[in-house]
Amino acid sequence: MYGNPDVVAHHIKQLILETRKQDLLEGVEQSRERLLDQPFVRSAHWNTIWEQIVNPATSRPHQPVIIIVAPRSFGSTTLALRLLAEHTAHDATLVKLDADWKTPSKGRLPLEIAHAYQLDLKHPEKDQVSADFLDALSEHTAHLRGCGSYLALTVAQDLWKDHRLSDRDGIQVVRLHEAPDAQEVVEAHLDANGYGQLVTSLRSFPKATASLRGLTAVAAVRAAYSAVTAWKEHIHVGSQQSRVRADSDGGTPATLEERIIAALTDWRGELDGRFGEMNSLYAHDNPSLTVEDRCLLLALAVQQTAPMPVVARSAAALLKAIGDAPDAPGAAAKFSPPLSALAGRGMRRRIQDVGGEVDLQDTVVFDRPAYGRAVLEYVWDNYDVMREPLLTWLVATAQSADPEDNAVAALAELTVRHGSVDYLTTLGGLVGSSHPKVLGAVMERAVHNEHVGRLAWEALYGWAEKESYAPAVITLCRRILEDSSVATSLAKRAMVRLRRVTHKNTSGTVIGQVQAAFDSLVLHPTVALRLAGEVVSWQRGKVSSARSGALAFLALMTLGHDGTPWLVDTPPTDIDVQRGVHDLLSSSETAAEVTSRLTDWIRACADDPSAYMQLRDQLLPALRGHNMFEAGWRFMSGLRGISTVEGFSVADDFYNHLVDSRVRTVFPLEENLV
Numbered sequence: 001m002y003g004n005p006d007v008v009a010h011h012i013k014q015l016i017l018e019t020r021k022q023d024l025l026e027g028v029e030q031s032r033e034r035l036l037d038q039p040f041v042r043s044a045h046w047n048t049i050w051e052q053i054v055n056p057a058t059s060r061p062h063q064p065v066i067i068i069v070a071p072r073s074f075g076s077t078t079l080a081l082r083l084l085a086e087h088t089a090h091d092a093t094l095v096k097l098d099a100d101w102k103t104p105s106k107g108r109l110p111l112e113i114a115h116a117y118q119l120d121l122k123h124p125e126k127d128q129v130s131a132d133f134l135d136a137l138s139e140h141t142a143h144l145r146g147c148g149s150y151l152a153l154t155v156a157q158d159l160w161k162d163h164r165l166s167d168r169d170g171i172q173v174v175r176l177h178e179a180p181d182a183q184e185v186v187e188a189h190l191d192a193n194g195y196g197q198l199v200t201s202l203r204s205f206p207k208a209t210a211s212l213r214g215l216t217a218v219a220a221v222r223a224a225y226s227a228v229t230a231w232k233e234h235i236h237v238g239s240q241q242s243r244v245r246a247d248s249d250g251g252t253p254a255t256l257e258e259r260i261i262a263a264l265t266d267w268r269g270e271l272d273g274r275f276g277e278m279n280s281l282y283a284h285d286n287p288s289l290t291v292e293d294r295c296l297l298l299a300l301a302v303q304q305t306a307p308m309p310v311v312a313r314s315a316a317a318l319l320k321a322i323g324d325a326p327d328a329p330g331a332a333a334k335f336s337p338p339l340s341a342l343a344g345r346g347m348r349r350r351i352q353d354v355g356g357e358v359d360l361q362d363t364v365v366f367d368r369p370a371y372g373r374a375v376l377e378y379v380w381d382n383y384d385v386m387r388e389p390l391l392t393w394l395v396a397t398a399q400s401a402d403p404e405d406n407a408v409a410a411l412a413e414l415t416v417r418h419g420s421v422d423y424l425t426t427l428g429g430l431v432g433s434s435h436p437k438v439l440g441a442v443m444e445r446a447v448h449n450e451h452v453g454r455l456a457w458e459a460l461y462g463w464a465e466k467e468s469y470a471p472a473v474i475t476l477c478r479r480i481l482e483d484s485s486v487a488t489s490l491a492k493r494a495m496v497r498l499r500r501v502t503h504k505n506t507s508g509t510v511i512g513q514v515q516a517a518f519d520s521l522v523l524h525p526t527v528a529l530r531l532a533g534e535v536v537s538w539q540r541g542k543v544s545s546a547r548s549g550a551l552a553f554l555a556l557m558t559l560g561h562d563g564t565p566w567l568v569d570t571p572p573t574d575i576d577v578q579r580g581v582h583d584l585l586s587s588s589e590t591a592a593e594v595t596s597r598l599t600d601w602i603r604a605c606a607d608d609p610s611a612y613m614q615l616r617d618q619l620l621p622a623l624r625g626h627n628m629f630e631a632g633w634r635f636m637s638g639l640r641g642i643s644t645v646e647g648f649s650v651a652d653d654f655y656n657h658l659v660d661s662r663v664r665t666v667f668p669l670e671e672n673l674v
Helices: 032-037 044-053 076-087 131-147 182-192 196-203 206-212 217-239 256-264 268-274 291-303 308-321 337-343 347-353 369-382 384-397 406-418 421-431 436-447 453-463 470-482 488-504 508-521 525-539 543-556 577-585 591-605 609-623 629-638 650-658
Strands: 027-030 065-070 093-097 115-121 150-156 171-175 305-307 363-365
Touching: 027 032, 027 488, 032 076, 044 076, 044 171, 065 076, 065 131, 076 093, 076 115, 076 150, 131 150, 131 171, 182 196, 182 206, 182 217, 196 206, 196 217, 196 256, 206 217, 206 256, 217 256, 217 369, 256 369, 268 369, 291 308, 291 347, 291 369, 291 384, 291 406, 305 308, 308 347, 308 363, 308 384, 369 384, 369 406, 384 406, 384 421, 406 421, 406 436, 421 436, 421 453, 436 453, 436 470, 453 470, 453 488, 470 488, 470 508, 470 525, 488 508, 488 525, 488 543, 508 525, 508 543, 525 543, 525 577, 543 577, 543 591, 577 591, 577 609, 591 609, 591 629, 609 650, 629 650
Parallel strands: 065 150, 065 171, 093 115, 115 150
Antiparallel strands: 027 093, 305 363
16 A cells, blocks of 8 residues: 555545555656746657657547657657646646666556656666566556556667567557757757847858757757857957957957857867878878877867966876877987977977967967867777776866866766766776765766766765775765755765765775764755664664764764754654763764764853753763763763853763762772873
8 A cells, every 4th residue: 555545534535555665766846837938849750759649639648658769868858758747637746756776666666646757767777678567567557547647758779679568558658769850959948048149140050050960859958058158158259359369370260150160060070180190290281180289189178278388288198198109200219308309399389280379478278168079079989999098187187176177077078978887987997096076076967967867876886885986975975965956866865875985984084074074964954854864774773874873973963053962952753862872982983072072062051051951861871871881981081171150060060970979989080080
C-alpha cells in the first residue's frame, strides 16, 4: 500500500494494494507555466510524433506510459516535458525524476494522484532497458490510470537494443528520428530572451545560418547563446572607442557579421589546414603549423588575452608535456638551445602567424573564444594520443580553482562535451591528487549538466573512498549543499557522498575537512536538518553513518546565532543528546573535540543562571556511567577558569554533582585537574 488513503466519514477515497519500496526516486517539481513559456520548436516530424501520442478526442495521451526513443541531444526531454505540460490536467503536478538507481526498477517509481512524471534514461550502464522492466512497467500502468497520472520516459537510442522491446499494454513507444530545425531553435531562444533584433541580423548573414544546418537541439541552444555572446562582445567593443590597437593586422572580427560567423562556425575547414602534414619550417603559402606553433595555438585558445611571457611559458609547458622536441625547427644540432631559439622565428611573429595580435605592452590578444573552443575540440577529436597530456597541461595551467579561470572553463567544456565513464576516470586519475580544488570546480559544472550529470555523480561516489580524491569531493558537495536553490535530489546525492567520505577514510586530515564542512553547513537551516538525519541514523546503528553522524553531532553542538547551543535550545525529538555526548566523550577519537564544544556551550550560558542549570542538568547524566571516569576528569579540566554569574567555579559545580562526597578525599578536584 503506498501513501495514506484519505478517509472521511468512513469513505476510503482510493486504495492501492501494492508492495512499494521506501527509497523511491526523487524529483524536482516543474512549473507548468514556466514550461509553456519556454521557447519550443516542433518540426513536421515532431508534429507526427505528437499526434501519435495524444488522443485528439480527450487531449490526453493515449497511454499512461509514453516512451520516447531518440538519439542523444535531439531534444527528447524537452519534447516530453512540453507534451505533459500541454496535455495533462491543469491541476496535475509535473515532476522531473532523477534516475538514481543501479538498474531500472518499477518498484522505485513514485505513484501519486494526479501527477505527470518525466524520467530520462541515458546512463550507458545503469539505464539499460530490459524486457522484464517493460513487463513490470505494463503492470504499473493500471495504477497510473487509477490515479489519473502519467509517466513519460525518454530513452537514449543506444540503450534500446533488445529486439523484445516494444509496445505493451498501457505503454506507447515512439521513435524520434530527427532534431527540430536548428535555425528555428536558435531564433526561438533569441526571441524568448529579448534578442529579436539579433534574429533579424542573423537572417541577413548567410554564412552564419549555413553553420546552423544539421545541428542537434542541444548544439542549437548552445549556438543561440554563442550568438548572444558575440552580440555583447560587439556592443562592448563598440563602446570602447578610446581603445586603439597598435600593430594590428585586423585579424579580430570587427563587424557584427564577422563576430556572429566566428561564433557559429565550427572552423574544421581552417583547422584541417593548420593541422595538416607536418612542416619543419613555417611557410606562408602552407597553412600547416609546426608542432611548436600547434602548442602555441592551443595556449592562445585557452589564455585568449594575456602577457606574452605567460603565453610563451604555457606553450612551452604543453610542448614539454607531450615530449621533448628539436631545439628549433631546422636548426643545426651544434647550436646551443639559446642560439637555436634565436635562429627561429620570434614569438611575436609566431603569434601573428596563428591568428593572434600583440599590442605595444606585449600583451597577446586572441579575441576569438568560439575559435578557441573549436581548436580544443578539434585536437581532442583528432589526436587521441593528445588527450591525457592535454588534460594534464590544462590543469597545470589553471591559476586558481575559480570557474571563471580560462583553463578551468576549458576543462569544464571538455568534460561536459566528452564526459563518458572513461573520460571521468582519466580526468580523476590525472587531477584528483594534485589539484583537488580544480577537479572540484570542473565537476561542479558537470553535475549540473543534464547529459553528463549522472555519470559525474557516479564518479564522485567512487572517488569518495579515496583519500587523494576526498578534498575535491568534499569541496564540491559543500558548495552544492550551500546552494539553497539546488534541487533536493542533488542535495541528497551530495550528502550521500560526504557520508561515504567519512565512512571509507580514516585520515585525520580528511575527517577534519569533513568536520569543517559540516561546521559551516550547519548554519544553513535546511542542511542542519540533513545533519540531524545523519545523527539519527548513527544513533540507530547504521554502520555507514557512524562517523558522519558523530561529526554531524559535533557540528550541531556549535552555538546558534543567539549564542544558545542549538541542540540544547530546540533538539530534534529523534536525537538523544545525552547519549550523543556520552558516546563522543567516551571515544578517544572525539573526546577532545566534544570537550572543546561543550566548554563553549557552558561559557555561553554561564551568565544566565537558568540556562546554565538547564544545560548542566542535561549534561550530568551523560557524564555518568561506564567508562566515563577519565572522560569526566578531562571535561572538568577544560572548565577551569569559567565562573557563573554568581562567581562560582563551573569546574567545582560539576565536580560536586559528579563525585560522591564519600570519595572526594580520595579524588580531590585540584589534584586531578593537572
